[in-house]
Amino acid sequence: MNNETVIFEKIAIAVAFSPRCEAILAEARLLQQTFGSKLVFIHVGKKSLQEEQYLKHLLHRFGLDHTLNKIIWREGDPVETILEICQTEKIDLLVTGALEKESLLKYFLGGISRQLSRKVKCSMLMLTEPNIHPxxxxxxxxxxxxxxxxxxxxxxxxxxxxxxxxxxxxxxxxxxxxxxxxxxxxxxxxxxxxxxxxxxxxxxxxxxxxxxxxxxxxxxxxxxxxxxxxxxxxxxxxxxxxxxxxxxxxxxxxxxxxxxxxxxxxxxxxxxxxxxxxxxxxxxxxx
Amino acid sequence: MLIVARLFGEFFRKLKMPLVVGELVAGVVLGPTLLGNFYPEFSDLIFTKNMNASVALSGIVNISAIMLLFVAGMELDLSLIRQQGKAAFTTSSLGLIIPLGLGFVAAYFFSGYFGNNSSDLLAFSLFMGTAMSISALPVIARTLMDLGLFRTRVGSIIIASAMLDDLIGWILFSMTMGMLKGSTSHNVFFTLLYTVSYAVLMLTVGRILINKSLPWAAKNFSWPGGFLSLSLGMAFLGAALTEYIGLHAIFGAFIVGIAFGDSVHVTEKTKDIVTQFVTNIFAPLFFVAIGFKVNFIVNFDLQITLLVISIAIIGKVSGSTLGARLGGLNNKESFAVGFGMNARGAMEIILAILALQAKLIGEELFVAIIIMAVVTSVMAGPMLQWLLKTKVMVDPEKS
CATH class of the missing domain: 3.40.50.620 (HUPs)
Incomplete structure (x- = not known):
């Protein structure tokens, strides 16, 4: 891999503690290694000690816990909060996990990832099959x-x-x-x-x-x-x-x-x- | 009829006029205006002596109108309307509201100036409003292509706005015809309810079902022949359904056309086959048959014709120009949009013949509307060229 062309200087990762959370962080590490980017991990939800420790553990496991990276915990509407953070943090690329297909109702109402893709003002990567070994x-x-x-x-x-x-x-x-x-x-x-x-x-x-x-x-x-x-x-x-x-x-x-x-x-x-x-x-x- | 229509159509095409003008003239020549007037026995022998021929002709006209509206629906691209955003919305809204209002008010308050028309003043006024606001997509698209504006922002706005105006125009016309049925079950409220319900259902559930079933049909039927039968069959079913619920048959076919045209499985080639079939066989018969309905010389009234042309041009050009200006285009581009949207073409003629058949309008007004459709279609190209100072694309035969 080379990182001669830095096209995504700052990458935000939407963390949802879903079963694919680990795989998404593994993909984030590869992105960082590839583009030499700074990472911002965003979780929207109530901060609990258990989740905080789990995230720290994961970041440590993937070697992402250095000072260049940032973790943001916020409460509120997930879509609006992530959009706001992307704007204030001047994010170049937002990375989220996404299901290949959502149920008809969810599709029309709009799942978080798809809602973000329709509104976000920076580039966005939707990972349908994140891999623990990307x-x-x-x-x-x-x-x-x-x-x-x-x-x-x-x-x-x-x-x-x-x-x-x-x-x-x-x-x-x-x-x-x-x-x-x-x-x-x-x-x-x-x-x-x-x-x-x-x-x-x-x-x-x-x-x-x-x-x-x-x-x-x-x-x-x-x-x-x-x-x-x-x-x-x-x-x-x-x-x-x-x-x-x-x-x-x-x-x-x-x-x-x-x-x-x-x-x-x-x-x-x-x-x-x-x-x-x-x-x-x-x-x-x-x- | 078909051969004469083709000969006249080709002649007028050489004169850089829409084919439909030639087909109309063929009808005038073969109909009561010329042949029937100078050689009545010969005309009777061919067209009217045998009653079955008249019945067959009437049937062909009705079937042709349904098919033409189905094709017009297929040409409509809902996503293009969504993509063009504010400029298309304002152009379309004002390009519809102003001519609609002008036509309605003129007909409602000065109906005496428009000859002998239906006594149902509300339906007649609504029809006049609709007739003033409708536009001709193929004429507009061809003009834009000739001027090299087809893929420009102005071109896309004109096409998207014309599509939206047509959609609303045909909904209004269908409602007007529904009101004419006259029974208590067809009051304005129910007509509106049926129209909107049918359109919404067909454009959502119906459209999705059609899109889902087409791959299956493509796999199991011979293609694109199967598409021809399936789509036209559905168009007639839609026409029958709308006729049954008290709306006009053409509206059913029009909406089914939109649903089919929107499918991702319908390729340009497939659409082309349906379009060629309808526009080369049924459209000429339809437009020639119009010439049979009316004596164009006897029913020509200069006052009504000038009045209709003036209202049509003033309403459509001012409305669309204002809309485009509010949508963010500059003055010249806005005027170009206005004159582009002003072309009426075949759609206006279909509207007029259906209104004449329903006795909503008299023969003098019918002739005036036909002339207005031709005049506005012919003037669109030169006006756009003059306003935007563009060069007409090179003819392939000369290049």
């Missing part, structure tokens, strides 16, 4: 859709992949042609419709090529693929089908609410059924 991310799928955040998202994904020596990085251009169907219904000739489609796709390709030219990919194996379909859904399906262990997407442009779950789009497709670990990249300059 191995990093070997196969990464990245969103390469034509959007102003994509350049930063690809840069972060590439840096993560380089740091973890990932085997392969798939950059997926999701192409939603539903708007193009509107024009087809206006009776274009076949070659005319195809010409318009090609023109749109060519523009997207050129933008992505430019981004990749400007990104230092080193020895990474990059595979650029275009998939037609609903953005968010197709990349999520691709990540599941190819057995990726990390899906990297841009943060949503606006805060998602209940209506976005009823009429899902983009990241909501991934959140409804996480295909693997999910890294939501939030550009720093947007804060």
């Amino acid at each position: 191995t990093g991310f070997k196969q990464i799928v990245v969103e390469g859709t034509d959007h102003h955040k994509t350049e930063n998202t690809i840069a972060v994904a590439v840096a993560v992949a380089k740091s973890y020596h990932s085997g392969k990085v798939h950059i997926i251009q999701e192409t939603d042609l539903s708007k193009l169907a509107l024009i087809r219904s206006e009776e274009l000739k076949e070659n005319e419709a195809d010409f318009r489609k090609q023109q749109l796709l060519k523009e997207e390709d050129e933008k992505l090529e430019k981004i990749l030219r400007c990104t230092d990919c080193g020895d990474l194996k990059l595979a650029v693929e275009r998939i037609e379909g609903k953005p968010g859904y197709v990349i999520s399906k691709f990540a599941r089908d190819c057995g990726a262990d990390l899906l990297v997407v841009s943060s949503p442009d606006k805060q998602m609410n209940l209506l976005d779950r009823v009429f899902p789009h983009d990241i909501e497709y991934a959140l409804s059924d996480l295909p693997c670990n999910l890294l939501i990249v939030h550009p720093k300059d947007l804060d």
Whole structure:
């Protein structure tokens, strides 16, 4: 592992004392070793001597109990409290555990991890299968859709992949042609419709090529693929089908609410059924 | 009818006008306006002598309207509306409320100026409001594409706003038609209740069920032929259900179309097959048949036509422009949004024919609305180009 590119200087870990708590701390240690980050452990709930001792024991066990790291205990609404801490502590990356799929009711009401992902103003890593012996991310799928955040998202994904020596990085251009169907219904000739489609796709390709030219990919194996379909859904399906262990997407442009779950789009497709670990990249300059 | 419609459609397309204009003109040529007027015996022999032909034509018109609205529903992208946020919401709200209000007030207080229409003043006024507020997505999308604005912020706002306006417009129209049924069980409250309940149920539970069942259907049916049967079958079921509960059949098909179009399992290719099937067979028949309904020369009234065009343009352009301005766009972009949203196209024509069939409007007003739909569709492109000083995309045949 190398830590030449510090992309996450300060990482917050949401600690919930769940059965996966140990595995999440193990993953946190790997993140710290990889990126040389400072860690902030956040627990929202009443402080009890038993839990305090247990956390100290775990941190000691994983070698995370040095003075650079910080533990914050707070009472209050878990989501709001964690969001507030992330802002005051200037966190670059929030790490939480997350179930692949929540019950329908919980999904619509919003579990803590998913609520955070919709509101947080920093990048967020949702770990669906944290491992007590983490191995990093070997196969990464990245969103390469034509959007102003994509350049930063690809840069972060590439840096993560380089740091973890990932085997392969798939950059997926999701192409939603539903708007193009509107024009087809206006009776274009076949070659005319195809010409318009090609023109749109060519523009997207050129933008992505430019981004990749400007990104230092080193020895990474990059595979650029275009998939037609609903953005968010197709990349999520691709990540599941190819057995990726990390899906990297841009943060949503606006805060998602209940209506976005009823009429899902983009990241909501991934959140409804996480295909693997999910890294939501939030550009720093947007804060 | 189909061949003449295609010939006229292609001719008008060469003149850079919407295909629907050519199809309408084909109807005018074949209908009572020209052929029926100059060669009545010949016209009778083909179209009216055999009563069965008239019944069949009427059936085709009804089926076509249901299918057209199903396709219009499939084109609607609810997530796009959600994504565009404040600018789309304000553009859409004011782009709906102002023309709706203007149309309603004009019809309610000055109904005498609009010719002989339904005596149900409330339903007639509501219809006029709706007719002034609806927009034509395909015309708008094509215009934006021609001007290279399709993927810009302005373009996305125009499309999302037009989609929202259409959704609300068809709900309003369905309610208006429900009110016309006249029985006590179809008062405003129940019509509203049925409309909203049907829309909410279909767009939530129905949409999820359709999305879940499509992979199974794709696995077990021949595809995309199976989709064609399944989706159109569901559209007719939805149409039958809404007709049964006292709403108009087209509303049922429209909402089923939205539910199908939103599914992640429906690809562009699949949608394209349904769209091509409907727009190349049923749409031309529908628009030609419109020409059979009315004598366009006898029923042309300059005063009504100018009045309708003025209200339509003033209401829609001012409302959408104001909305876009409040949504954060600059003056020029806001005017571009206003004129983009002003295109009415085929949807307006469908609305008008259904109102004519229901005897909600008279023939003079019908002709005026058709002319307004054509004028607003044709003027959208040049106005957008002038306002945004964009270049029209290169024609592939010339490139």
